[in-house]
Amino acid sequence: MNNNPKSSNKIAFQGQLGANSHVACKIYFPDREYLPCNNFEDAFNAVKNNEAKYGMIPIENSVMGRVADIHNLLPESGLFIVGEYFHRVEHHLMALKNSSLQEIKTVMSQLPALSQCKKFIKKNNFTEITAADTAGSAKEVASLGDRSIGAIASSLAAEIYNLKIMSSNIEDADHNTTRFIIMSNKAESPALNDKKVITSIIFKIRNVPAALYKGLGGFATNGVNITKLESYLVDGNFTAAQFYADFEGHQDLKHVKLALEELSFYSKELKILGCYHSDPYRN
Numbered sequence: 001m002n003n004n005p006k007s008s009n010k011i012a013f014q015g016q017l018g019a020n021s022h023v024a025c026k027i028y029f030p031d032r033e034y035l036p037c038n039n040f041e042d043a044f045n046a047v048k049n050n051e052a053k054y055g056m057i058p059i060e061n062s063v064m065g066r067v068a069d070i071h072n073l074l075p076e077s078g079l080f081i082v083g084e085y086f087h088r089v090e091h092h093l094m095a096l097k098n099s100s101l102q103e104i105k106t107v108m109s110q111l112p113a114l115s116q117c118k119k120f121i122k123k124n125n126f127t128e129i130t131a132a133d134t135a136g137s138a139k140e141v142a143s144l145g146d147r148s149i150g151a152i153a154s155s156l157a158a159e160i161y162n163l164k165i166m167s168s169n170i171e172d173a174d175h176n177t178t179r180f181i182i183m184s185n186k187a188e189s190p191a192l193n194d195k196k197v198i199t200s201i202i203f204k205i206r207n208v209p210a211a212l213y214k215g216l217g218g219f220a221t222n223g224v225n226i227t228k229l230e231s232y233l234v235d236g237n238f239t240a241a242q243f244y245a246d247f248e249g250h251q252d253l254k255h256v257k258l259a260l261e262e263l264s265f266y267s268k269e270l271k272i273l274g275c276y277h278s279d280p281y282r283n
Contacts, residue, residue, distance in 0.1 A: 018135035018157030081274025086281035218262025
């Protein structure tokens with residue numbers, strides 16, 4: 001139970017004000033309060049400790065792949081996935097308002113953002129400075145007062161830190177999209193008859209021959225479509241992996257329950273992380 005009424009209007013995210021996660025929060029949860037957190041663990045804890053109603057957490061990007069740390073935090077967080085949002089990432093070069101593109105010699109941003117804008121950076125022969133995050137870079141550029149330094153960040157960051165956008169949409173790939181999951185202390189499953197539903201699970205397969213093949217066989221025989229399956233090592237153990245999976249269908253549908261029962265027979269642990277509406281981006 002939430003004992004802090006003020007938290008019901010807050011959305012936690014990792015990064016500083018103006019980060020892409022902040023942009024995603026404003027689009028998905030307009031007219032709310034937004035709580036910036038230093039790292040992902042702090043964002044999870046803000047929700048867990050009722051400092052925020054929801055957490056907006058990036059889980060994977062179409063260019064960079066999965067977001068580090070998230071899969072390790074999910075199983076032990078005690079939180080539930082209650083939604084997803086696919087956000088088109090737009091990177092912009094910004095600098096002091098009295099600067100110009102020709103004056104900029106150095107560009108500052110988070111490493112993934114720099115990597116996603118390699119062609120633009122090379123074309124302009126910029127020197128790169130790696131920073132903790134995109135919005136933090138914009139804030140730093142504003143505080144330095146140096147017209148030769150620019151930042152790669154969101155248009156929201158330019159607005160917040162009073163910078164001028166020199167070049168827009170400088171990302172290399174026009175499909176640059178981040179999938180966010182919305183985390184909550186309480187599960188919020190859709191109605192059983194809703195069609196566009198995703199269920200997410202984490203499981204550890206038994207260390208026996210063909211266990212994964214046999215465990216996932218129930219999804220095939222029951223007509224359950226797995227949209228994502230990813231493995232990762234836990235506790236430095238190379239003999240058994242933990243798996244994260246998304247599949248289509250409500251967790252309480254009969255054919256889904258049969259598939260999960262078969263998987264559980266071949267698993268040491270199986271945890272349902274959430275059952276939620278799929279984002280229209282999937283259509």
